[in-house]
Amino acid sequence: xxxxxxxxxxxxxxxxxxxxxxxxxxxxxxxxxxxxxxxxxxxxxxxxxxxxxxxxxxxxxxxxxxxxxxxxxxxxxxxxxxxxxxxxxxxxxxxxxxxxxxxxxxxxxxxxxxxxxxxxxxxxxxxxxxxxxxxxxxxxxxxxxxxxxxxxxxxxxxxxxxxxxxxxxxxxxxxxxxxxxxxxxxxxxxxxxxxxxxxxxxxxxxxxxxxxxxxxxxxxxxxxxxxxxxxxxxxxxxxxxxxxxxxxxxxxxxxxxxxxxxxxxxxxxxxxxxxxxxxxxxxxxxxxxxxxxxxxxxxxxxxxxxxxxxxxxxxxxxxxxxxxxxxxxxxxxxxxxx
Numbered sequence: 001x002x003x004x005x006x007x008x009x010x011x012x013x014x015x016x017x018x019x020x021x022x023x024x025x026x027x028x029x030x031x032x033x034x035x036x037x038x039x040x041x042x043x044x045x046x047x048x049x050x051x052x053x054x055x056x057x058x059x060x061x062x063x064x065x066x067x068x069x070x071x072x073x074x075x076x077x078x079x080x081x082x083x084x085x086x087x088x089x090x091x092x093x094x095x096x097x098x099x100x101x102x103x104x105x106x107x108x109x110x111x112x113x114x115x116x117x118x119x120x121x122x123x124x125x126x127x128x129x130x131x132x133x134x135x136x137x138x139x140x141x142x143x144x145x146x147x148x149x150x151x152x153x154x155x156x157x158x159x160x161x162x163x164x165x166x167x168x169x170x171x172x173x174x175x176x177x178x179x180x181x182x183x184x185x186x187x188x189x190x191x192x193x194x195x196x197x198x199x200x201x202x203x204x205x206x207x208x209x210x211x212x213x214x215x216x217x218x219x220x221x222x223x224x225x226x227x228x229x230x231x232x233x234x235x236x237x238x239x240x241x242x243x244x245x246x247x248x249x250x251x252x253x254x255x256x257x258x259x260x261x262x263x264x265x266x267x268x269x270x271x272x273x274x275x276x277x278x279x280x281x282x283x284x285x286x287x288x289x290x291x292x293x294x295x296x297x298x299x300x301x302x303x304x305x306x307x308x309x310x311x312x313x314x315x316x317x318x319x320x321x322x323x324x325x326x327x328x329x330x331x332x333x334x335x336x337x338x
Contacts, residue, residue, distance in 0.1 A: 001277070017207050022046055027049050028050045030074070035151065050086060056110075059081050061083070073108065075099075075112065076101065096333075127139040127143075129198075146305040150265050151296075166263070167269045168228060169217075170263075176213070177214040177215070179213055209279075225248040246259070250284065275292040280293045
């Protein structure tokens with residue numbers, strides 16, 4: 001049994017003060033990841049600070065036509081929120097592709113952002129893992145690494161970020177609002193998650209004493225031309241082998257703007273600016289999409305068991321771009337690919 005203190009934060013300032021006063025303290029919201037990690041002793045917080053009663057559970061329009069999503073909004077509530085379904089359906093789709101209904105009912109937006117990898121070697125205390133114990137090594141590199149990363153890897157780590165929601169947030173170019181003892185600040189989603197490098201235990205650019213308060217979406221939601229494809233071993237309650245979120249803006253039969261991000265392949269949602277830029281001004285054809293996919297996957301590296309992901313991701317990119325261009329997004333209620 002892990003011994004820890006428990007306290008309920010009464011205000012945002014109280015939460016920040018409490019986490020700063022106790023080394024090793026963690027915020028507790030839905031607990032769908034943190035509590036699991038505590039059960040297997042990967043996480044051993046000295047104190048849990050319950051933030052579930054803070055006023056961070058609203059979804060509201062911003063003055064510029066975007067959307068502000070409180071960090072404590074439950075995943076289910078967000079996926080079915082009328083403003084999200086209407087203006088940001090790619091986000092709704094990505095959330096509904098993740099976990100189970102019961103977990104989505106508990107999981108929060110803030111918790112989803114900071115959830116940790118599901119790499120089997122990270123969860124197994126008998127195995128070497130630089131993410132769990134810096135300097136220990138990475139057993140996954142020469143192990144059963146079928147679920148692990150093929151992009152942005154390092155000698156220290158080949159773990160992947162498990163979120164579906166964050167892949168859509170990357171395409172939407174959202175921003176994360178946080179508060180800490182030094183005040184408030186905003187982190188773009190593209191800068192929020194880190195690549196492993198030599199310090200894979202530092203997974204985000206969020207400081208230990210900072211609390212996520214909201215995620216803000218800009219007005220562009222790609223409601224007309226979008227999709228979220230998730231390829232996994234079974235069609236429900238499984239993490240992605242490869243996922244692809246796409247948002248396109250079409251004009252006069254050509255692509256005016258293209259954004260796409262991959263999940264299940266890297267330490268963070270993966271975008272490639274060169275491949276997106278190459279699609280601008282092009283007709284939405286399979287040939288153009290294949291060239292864009294080749295640009296992205298030209299940087300990929302397999303580690304044996306997961307090498308198949310390179311071709312799988314290439315084909316998934318083409319499929320996802322084609323769905324978005326055709327205005328036929330992948331349904332998350334019908335488990336067959338469009």
